[in-house]
Amino acid sequence: MTCHFPPYPTQTARAILAIKLRRLRAEKNWSQEDLAAESGLDRSFVAHVEREARNIAIDNIEKLARGLGVQVYELL
């Protein structure tokens, strides 16, 4: 991923994160369960983040980035 500009700048950080997680999962053909396993998190946690229902902390954002093989700023 080379574009670092958020797709919709007026969106909340939670919304941007949710969009990027779903997009990156789709590119890899990963289920939420796959992403959870790669990141060392629970599937229900990933599901909540993708529904913008979780005020996720930076350490867990970092786990998701490492699981996906991207930099943290690419998720935001």
Added chain:
Amino acid sequence: MTCHFPPYPTQTARAILAIKLRRLRAEKNWSQEDLAAESGLDRSFVAHVEREARNIAIDNIEKLARGLGVQVYELL
């Protein structure tokens, strides 16, 4: 000898955030109290984040970004 560059920064997300907060504050000549006031957070909270002592959540990262007038990804 072959140099193997790590694919991703070895710094933690907390460390990157701390560096960027201090750098952006310095550019504006803002104290931690100034940043806290602009972001609607406590000075002690900002101090903890800049010492990497806080697992800050995404909503508060967003408050800091808005306070500084930058996008969230620019803090990470």
